Amino acid sequence: MTMQRPEAAYFFGTCLIDLFYPDAGVSAVQLLQREGVRVIFPPDQTCCGQPAWNSGYRDEARKVARTQLALFDKPLPIVIPSGSCAGMMKTHYPALFRGEPDEDRALDVAGRVYELTGFLVDVLDIRLQDLGAPVTVAVHTSCSARREMGVADKIESLLGQLARVTVHEQAYKTECCGFGGTFAVKEPEISAAMVADKTAHIRATGASCLVSQDCGCLMNIGGAFAFQQREQNQPVPAIRHIAEFLWERVNAGPAATGEA
Amino acid sequence: MAMPTEFRIRVEDALKKDEVRTHFRKAMDTLMTNRRNQFPDEAELQRLRTQAQSIRANALSKLPELLEQLESNLVRNGVQVHWAETTDEANRIVLNILQQHNARSIIKGKSMVSEEMGLNHFLEQQGIEALESDLGEFIIQLDGETPSHIIMPAIHKNKEEIARLFNARFPHIPYTDDVDELTRNARAILRDKFYSAPVGLSGVNFAVAETGTLCLVENEGNGRMATTVPPVHIAVTGIEKVVEKLADIPPLFSILPRSATGQPVTTYFNMISGPRKPGEKDGPTEVHLVLLDNGRSTIYSDPELLATLRCIRCGACINHCPVYVRIGGHAYGTVYPGPIGTILEPQKEGLRVHGELVQASSLCGACGEVCPVRIPIPDIINRLRHDGVRQDGGSRTRDAGTRRKRLEAVTWRGWSWAASHPSLYHLGSRAATRLRKLMPQRLGAWTRVRTAPALAAQTLHERLKALGVDHE
Numbered sequence: 001m002t003m004q005r006p007e008a009a010y011f012f013g014t015c016l017i018d019l020f021y022p023d024a025g026v027s028a029v030q031l032l033q034r035e036g037v038r039v040i041f042p043p044d045q046t047c048c049g050q051p052a053w054n055s056g057y058r059d060e061a062r063k064v065a066r067t068q069l070a071l072f073d074k075p076l077p078i079v080i081p082s083g084s085c086a087g088m089m090k091t092h093y094p095a096l097f098r099g100e101p102d103e104d105r106a107l108d109v110a111g112r113v114y115e116l117t118g119f120l121v122d123v124l125d126i127r128l129q130d131l132g133a134p135v136t137v138a139v140h141t142s143c144s145a146r147r148e149m150g151v152a153d154k155i156e157s158l159l160g161q162l163a164r165v166t167v168h169e170q171a172y173k174t175e176c177c178g179f180g181g182t183f184a185v186k187e188p189e190i191s192a193a194m195v196a197d198k199t200a201h202i203r204a205t206g207a208s209c210l211v212s213q214d215c216g217c218l219m220n221i222g223g224a225f226a227f228q229q230r231e232q233n234q235p236v237p238a239i240r241h242i243a244e245f246l247w248e249r250v251n252a253g254p255a256a257t258g259e260a
Numbered sequence: 261m262a263m264p265t266e267f268r269i270r271v272e273d274a275l276k277k278d279e280v281r282t283h284f285r286k287a288m289d290t291l292m293t294n295r296r297n298q299f300p301d302e303a304e305l306q307r308l309r310t311q312a313q314s315i316r317a318n319a320l321s322k323l324p325e326l327l328e329q330l331e332s333n334l335v336r337n338g339v340q341v342h343w344a345e346t347t348d349e350a351n352r353i354v355l356n357i358l359q360q361h362n363a364r365s366i367i368k369g370k371s372m373v374s375e376e377m378g379l380n381h382f383l384e385q386q387g388i389e390a391l392e393s394d395l396g397e398f399i400i401q402l403d404g405e406t407p408s409h410i411i412m413p414a415i416h417k418n419k420e421e422i423a424r425l426f427n428a429r430f431p432h433i434p435y436t437d438d439v440d441e442l443t444r445n446a447r448a449i450l451r452d453k454f455y456s457a458p459v460g461l462s463g464v465n466f467a468v469a470e471t472g473t474l475c476l477v478e479n480e481g482n483g484r485m486a487t488t489v490p491p492v493h494i495a496v497t498g499i500e501k502v503v504e505k506l507a508d509i510p511p512l513f514s515i516l517p518r519s520a521t522g523q524p525v526t527t528y529f530n531m532i533s534g535p536r537k538p539g540e541k542d543g544p545t546e547v548h549l550v551l552l553d554n555g556r557s558t559i560y561s562d563p564e565l566l567a568t569l570r571c572i573r574c575g576a577c578i579n580h581c582p583v584y585v586r587i588g589g590h591a592y593g594t595v596y597p598g599p600i601g602t603i604l605e606p607q608k609e610g611l612r613v614h615g616e617l618v619q620a621s622s623l624c625g626a627c628g629e630v631c632p633v634r635i636p637i638p639d640i641i642n643r644l645r646h647d648g649v650r651q652d653g654g655s656r657t658r659d660a661g662t663r664r665k666r667l668e669a670v671t672w673r674g675w676s677w678a679a680s681h682p683s684l685y686h687l688g689s690r691a692a693t694r695l696r697k698l699m700p701q702r703l704g705a706w707t708r709v710r711t712a713p714a715l716a717a718q719t720l721h722e723r724l725k726a727l728g729v730d731h732e
């Protein structure tokens with residue numbers, strides 16, 4: 001799966017990052033640029049189509065996905081700061097476009113999709129220098145990054161380069177946080193039970209920051225943390241998308257102080 | 261707000277029982293650890309899974325021929341073969357056999373297909389006693405319950421509960437909560453029943469077409485007793501359980517117990533190849549096999565859903581499911597719980613009754629990751645969600661299209677339209693960020709345990725444009 005170090009790459013920012021976590025997107029772009037990659041951000045990108053796809057509305061999902069297909073014509077890698085959206089484009093576009101006139105195009109796009117941490121480690125072989133103060137972090141790898149994109153260990157391998165970052169491993173690390181897109185809304189009780197356990201396990205590590213490569217998980221876990229802080233006055237870790245965390249560490253930004 | 265469904269009520273109920281949840285968590289932890297320890301070599305595990313998958317896929321690719329071959333070889337071996345399209349037919353076939361022998365009772369080895377048939381209940385109505393002899397099944401039968409797991413039916417009960425139950429049902433036996441002691445007591449009670457039962461009933465794990473052999477995997481020896489001691493043995497199974505040849509058995513038997521309970525092998529592996537032959541000293545004089553369809557042919561006819569039938573009922577998907585571990589098996593309200601139930605039950609019984617189950621998944625993929633025959637469970641869940649709302653008539657899944665709700669459909673159509681018109685979409689997202697102060701702080705169920713997500717001041721699109729990132 002590894003490719004030659006490219007001179008340029010497309011960046012697909014995801015709808016969640018666009019609206020809620022633009023810092024993560026900006027950091028991801030800056031990390032890529034720092035590696036000498038010319039980043040191309042097609043402005044017409046909206047959403048990969050996953051919300052409708054996972055709800056069973058395939059025609060609606062395809063229509064949105066088709067709009068994205070048109071944006072990545074050059075034979076360049078497409079880097080996505082989310083295991084979930086990358087998983088959608090890489091593993092589900094082929095099924096979504098099976099038998100459609102633009103199936104070939106979908107397969108071509110799917111074949112060029114990379115999740116950000118996988119791209120940083122495997123393709124760019126990024127080298128990081130830690131400029132921050134000592135800090136402890138817990139890592140939550142999203143289920144899609146782990147199981148669809150097969151990049152389960154990439155965050156740890158990136159953090160391993162940071163001299164003053166200590167990773168604390170939470171119990172039930174590989175278990176889902178309970179987000180699951182519409183699952184959190186359609187099955188709120190089960191989702192709540194899952195995120196309650198997830199936050200408890202992370203907090204038990206005493207880590208001051210939680211990092212993940214997926215903003216869906218961060219929205220879920222971080223939202224629960226903020227709730228626990230507000231309603232129960234509990235001390236909770238800060239949350240950071242891995243791109244933002246890395247960018248801050250190599251530039252002595254907020255996360256680098258341990259204050260996150 | 262709409263009325264809570266039965267499923268929702270059961271889920272909420274289950275989630276309230278902290279003790280049960282802790283118990284389930286411990287039990288599943290043990291099973292997961294045991295499984296992991298059985299597969300120390302990741303590459304070897306993947307090789308075994310691929311092999312098991314291809315054996316099952318191969319069998320399904322020739323299912324009609326293999327079933328014919330199985331039947332003719334069984335008949336040659338002296339086994340009587342019966343075909344049942346529905347569970348009702350299957351029950352009547354069993355009843356007929358019992359009536360021919362004037363049997364008023366049967367003793368049962370563990371069989372999920374008999375649960376699917378509702379056989380115990382059916383026989384009871386005919387005045388026939390069906391006694392479960394698998395320890396777990398025996399326990400839940402004492403308590404009038406159904407299995408909460410396909411291989412560990414009484415997993416929801418802790419030993420104190422079981423001790424109290426035994427004490428209530430068998431007051432003449434001194435109270436004990438020692439597991440070995442309890443097992444010994446159950447064994448003593450059952451032993452007599454084995455000798456007096458006129459008919460034994462069992463399930464089948466694999467049916468070998470090439471030789472006409474029925475394989476039964478078990479740990480307690482009750483399966484062997486039920487299939488050899490009573491003069492008549494009836495095996496019931498689904499039509500998908502057939503495999504092509506005897507050589508297919510070792511790889512499947514190697515991966516099944518390791519995936520299921522984390523045992524290298526089970527204590528018993530029975531190969532039944534017909535009734536007692538002249539001159540033989542033991543074994544039943546009559547053996548029957550009931551092959552049940554119950555919706556399986558419909559599943560078979562869909563190339564995407566067909567993988568559902570590869571299942572070897574190991575239960576690994578259940579043991580690893582973050583939803584199952586929290587709500588337990590009974591909350592599903594189905595015969596098969598957990599991920600396998602989530603894909604099988606809506607297909608078998610229809611989306612109208614069990615379509616809700618396919619929503620009760622975060623699509624985390626833990627199930628598909630451990631499935632020994634690589635059933636893409638999340639993909640099948642996704643497909644069944646589609647079948648629930650589609651209107652194109654392109655699926656044979658029972659009750660396809662019946663879960664479509666107008667408001668939801670309209671919402672997705674609107675979303676789809678907006679997200680495929682970039683300039684409009686971006687106008688909207690920019691506007692949303694400008695108006696973010698107006699965003700509601702309470703978002704229904706989401707904010708019951710979380711704060712509402714905060715919209716950013718500027719979208720990523722705006723930020724990257726300002727930074728001069730190439731927008732070609």
Ligand code: SF4
Pocket residue numbers: 570571572573574575576577578599600627630631632633634635
């Ligand atoms: S679906 Fe796979 S993991 Fe689940 S019971 Fe069947 S074979 Fe086992």
